[in-house]
Amino acid sequence: MSVEPGLIDANVLVYAMDADAPQHSASRALLDAARDSSATLYVTSQILCEFYSIVTNARRVPKPRSPADALIAISGLLSFLLVLPIPAHTVEAWITLLRRRPVTGGDIFDLQIIATMKANGIQRIYTYNAEDFEVFPELTVLIPSS
DSSP states (O other): OOSSSSOOOOOHHHHOOOOTTTTTTHHHHHHHHHHHOOOOEEEEEHHHHHHHHHHHTTTTTOOOOOOHHHHHHHHHHHHEEOOOOOOOTTTHHHHHHHSOOOOOOGHHHHHHHHHHHTTTOEEEEOSHHHHHHHHHTTTTOOOOOO
């Protein structure tokens, strides 16, 4: 499987760890493809925090991981995924996006991801939450598939 450069959302990482999830095989295939030296896939520090928060929370996943197991998983991901920097001007982009699409509550975190992508020239995101990103026509939203 060849993959185009892009950002991997936290939900893809979570499903890759949950063998019982219907999205597991597609998520796993994407991460396996990301291990190829010709693939360039990214995460952000925020996405890694979201991943950690979800996989260690019994209210979010049926089989929560221990903090130690979650850290081991993150270390493994960092062996082949690149972490996008968050330049200072990302805040300005985030505010512009917020003016363009006012959101409330936790939806603000997706705008932060988009601002970080824009600051780094990344236009593609792999996610199962396509509706959260499709309202931005400058982005290409890809749902992982096997």
